[in-house]
Amino acid sequence: MKKIGQFFRDECTDMKILLRSIPSLTITFFVLSVVCANLMANKELINYKFVALDCGFVFSWIMFLCMDIICKRWGAKACIKVSLMALLVNLGVCGIFAILAKAPGMWGEFYTEENLAVNTALNNTFGGSWYVVLGSGLAFITSSIVNALLNSTIGKALKSDGFAAFALRSYVSTIIAQLVDNFVFATVVSKIFFGWTWTQVFVCSAIGAVCELLCEVLFSGIGYRIVKEWEAENVGEAYFTFSKSKKRIAS
Secondary structure: HHHHHHHHHHHHHHHHHHHOOOOHHHHHHHHEEEEEEEEHHOOOOEEEOOOOEEEOOHHHHHHHHHHHHHHHHHHHHHHHHHHHHHHHHEEEEHHHHHHHHOOOOOOHHHHHHHHHHHHHHHHHHOOOOHHHHHHHHHHHHHHHHHHHHHHHHHHHHHHHHHHHHHHHHHHHHHHHHHHHHHHHHHHHHHHHHHOOOHHHHHEEEHHHHHHHHHHHHHHHHHHHHHHHHHHHHHOOHHHHHHHHHHHHHHH
């Protein structure tokens, strides 16, 4: 029991130091992109035969770019921990939205349209459905783990540390993880609850992954420059020092 307690204390300390080490603006962008992608997934952007894309993809590529730069600087384990934290925040926000959606009162749009259906629709949108929250949460954490492990594995296999290496590890891990993300969400939500065929699930997952990858490709140069600045300025050194001390104690 003492070893288990010590393990959790070490992990809590590890998480505190990690969150203090990663620049707050990066954490802010990451968490906001997770929350916004979950919310905007309620609105379709494209819906034509086997092509379906929701507005959440506008934010989802930001999530993966943030994960890629965090993984490059702090490693896969740290990236997964931050993803778990973002998931908990997102679930908390969804819970608060669901409670407030049940609160009495009208949305501002009701007074413009004077239509009760508008108020009901907004409550349903922000209140969410349990299966959508379940599907998005499961898809996010699964794809986050896949992305972090792939990104780190490819990075260790590469001898170069320039932009080409950063792009390769980011693009490969992102498109595979995005495919996993879209596939899990489409299976849990679209197929089970909306009757999609497997063809729709596979095709839409692939198209969504490609679109999200293209968005990240456009801004990967910015991500690379951010990481190089962190490395030059020794950002997050406290976390590396703590991690090394844990390994020495464990050995």
